Amino acid sequence: MSGDTPVIEVDNVTTAFHGHVVHRHLHLTVMPGEVLALIGGSGSGKTTLLRLLLGLEVPQAGTVKIFGHPLGRCAQRDLERVRYRWGVLFQNGALFSALSVFDNIALPLRELGSVPRDLITPLVMLKLAQVGLQPEDALKRPAELSGGMVKRVSLARALILDPPLLFLDEPTAGLDPDSSKQFVKLLRRLRQELGLTVVMVTHDVDTLFAVVDRVAVLADQHILACGPLAEVARLPHPFVRNFFLGHVERCAEDDLRRFRLSLDDTSDDGGVPAVLREEHSL
Numbered sequence: 640m641s642g643d644t645p646v647i648e649v650d651n652v653t654t655a656f657h658g659h660v661v662h663r664h665l666h667l668t669v670m671p672g673e674v675l676a677l678i679g680g681s682g683s684g685k686t687t688l689l690r691l692l693l694g695l696e697v698p699q700a701g702t703v704k705i706f707g708h709p710l711g712r713c714a715q716r717d718l719e720r721v722r723y724r725w726g727v728l729f730q731n732g733a734l735f736s737a738l739s740v741f742d743n744i745a746l747p748l749r750e751l752g753s754v755p756r757d758l759i760t761p762l763v764m765l766k767l768a769q770v771g772l773q774p775e776d777a778l779k780r781p782a783e784l785s786g787g788m789v790k791r792v793s794l795a796r797a798l799i800l801d802p803p804l805l806f807l808d809e810p811t812a813g814l815d816p817d818s819s820k821q822f823v824k825l826l827r828r829l830r831q832e833l834g835l836t837v838v839m840v841t842h843d844v845d846t847l848f849a850v851v852d853r854v855a856v857l858a859d860q861h862i863l864a865c866g867p868l869a870e871v872a873r874l875p876h877p878f879v880r881n882f883f884l885g886h887v888e889r890c891a892e893d894d895l896r897r898f899r900l901s902l903d904d905t906s907d908d909g910g911v912p913a914v915l916r917e918e919h920s921l
């Protein structure tokens with residue numbers, strides 16, 4: 640796929656449930672390497688849009704293309720091939736409580752069936768490290784994990800097949816402010832390391848300020864606006880005003896850059912500046 644082919648194309652999509660219209664004539668394009676946030680009031684159709692992008696809902700009209708493949712119209716085999724090119728972190732983490740952390744992360748590899756058994760352990764342990772967890776966490780059950788760890792395990796599972804595209808539904812919801820900040824820093828790092836394209840639903844202003852390139856606002860059945868933070872935060876719509884209340888000043892380019900640099904300054908588990916870590920590894 641060329642760098643200019645959109646990862647996601649939503650064209651004139653209308654969605655309705657039993658006559659109740661959720662989206663009307665949506666258009667949205669996401670380019671490779673972009674991090675896009677979907678914001679909107681409760682019930683505005685954010686999760687439904689995510690589900691449309693995953694092929695879990697079918698629109699009444701319009702088309703959704705992922706990596707150039709129209710969902711709903713491609714052959715089952717094509718659909719499966721596309722399916723393995725994205726990872727999803729659902730709102731509540733959705734880990735299997737009876738399975739260990741290791742088995743939860745290994746699940747997509749085992750389902751795929753073509754990964755040699757002796758590769759599964761190193762691949763799972765690598766992902767565990769990549770999301771900032773310790774080897775001994777592999778044996779734990781989801782019930783033994785903190786909220787932040789559940790998110791990290793879910794993220795490791797979403798990334799185990801090395802997908803270029805990641806969907807996140809409210810990734811920091813329910814986390815305390817510190818875990819939330821650590822998770823956002825992790826997302827920033829993974830995005831830089833893996834060159835991911837990310838679409839996330841979020842209510843969290845700090846998440847937007849930390850990682851997002853463009854924001855799409857869902858309101859009144861439409862995508863009201865889709866653009867950089869500074870542009871979107873100044874829209875005179877009541878939802879947008881309320882959402883960014885007290886934060887509009889932070890959108891200034893210099894402030895945004897400073898905030899983002901401050902996040903990259905320290906390691907995920909706090910303390911060691913990135914520069915020092917690099918010196919150590921020399």
Ligand SMILES: Nc1ncnc2c1ncn2[C@@H]1O[C@H](COP(=O)(O)OP(=O)(O)O)[C@@H](O)[C@H]1O
Nearest residue numbers: 656657661679680681682683684685686687688
């Ligand atoms: N499977 C479904 N059946 C019927 N109505 C649904 C279904 N999924 C979502 N809806 C309705 O669609 C609207 C948007 O829901 P949702 O996408 O979950 O909103 P958000 O994630 O923005 O809070 C809501 O009115 C919700 O009740």
Ligand SMILES: [Mg+2]
Nearest residue numbers: 685686687840
């Ligand atoms: Mg939702």
